[in-house]
Amino acid sequence: MTAPEAPDLHAAVWGAAAELFARNGYPEVTIRAIAARAGTSPALVMKVAGSKEELFHRTATISAPALPDVPVSQLGPALVAELVDRQRRGDLEHLGRAMMLRVNAPDPECVRAKFLGGYVAPLTEVLEGPRPELRAELAVSALLGLATTLRFFESPALLADLDAAEAVYGPIVQQLLDAP
Known part of the structure; x- marks a missing residue:
């Protein structure tokens, strides 16, 4: 597997983590699964993220859609x-x-x-x-x-x-x- 370049690596890792945490919940997500989704190694995920918990806090965003533009x-x-x-x-x-x-x-x-x-x-x-x-x-x-x-x-x-x-x-x- 070829690791993505640095800026792409960060985006790939954060995107994979955000998707997996949202779909599966924190306990079910592994660094190995994030790495597989991001197309990199677990070691590079840890280098980018620090830890699973830090990765969760960085990617577990709550982004409500904007309120509709109606009265x-x-x-x-x-x-x-x-x-x-x-x-x-x-x-x-x-x-x-x-x-x-x-x-x-x-x-x-x-x-x-x-x-x-x-x-x-x-x-x-x-x-x-x-x-x-x-x-x-x-x-x-x-x-x-x-x-x-x-x-x-x-x-x-x-x-x-x-x-x-x-x-x-x-x-x-x-x-x-x-x-x-």
Whole structure:
């Protein structure tokens, strides 16, 4: 196996680690698996990363998509529509990734803080009225539930009629955002 050049090596190692940690969780990922995915040796992975835990902290990012550019009164359906569209395309589900990163993380509190900062904080900032943080957390919880049911449990009824799921669930998330 030919090792990638230095800048490419770093990118390959970090990309492989990010993908494997998000898909498999911290305990299941090995330096050997990261090396194989990156096309290099375990020794070079260690040289680039330092340790598995350091590699996890560097690559275990929580990157929530930007909030849809819609009025707050239409945000619930728009958030559900984006989640359903990711499901249709087979794209990475950010909420599911965040959940996988938290499970068995070497520092679960760090992942929790990244999650709250990436998902709840931006939503809280756009909400007006009483208890915006609580309403944001409830809406994110509902979205996480839908994402988990679609991706991890592959719910047959939901997957068979994503349009109906979107039509029913969007207003529910909006109710949580609008709650007094």
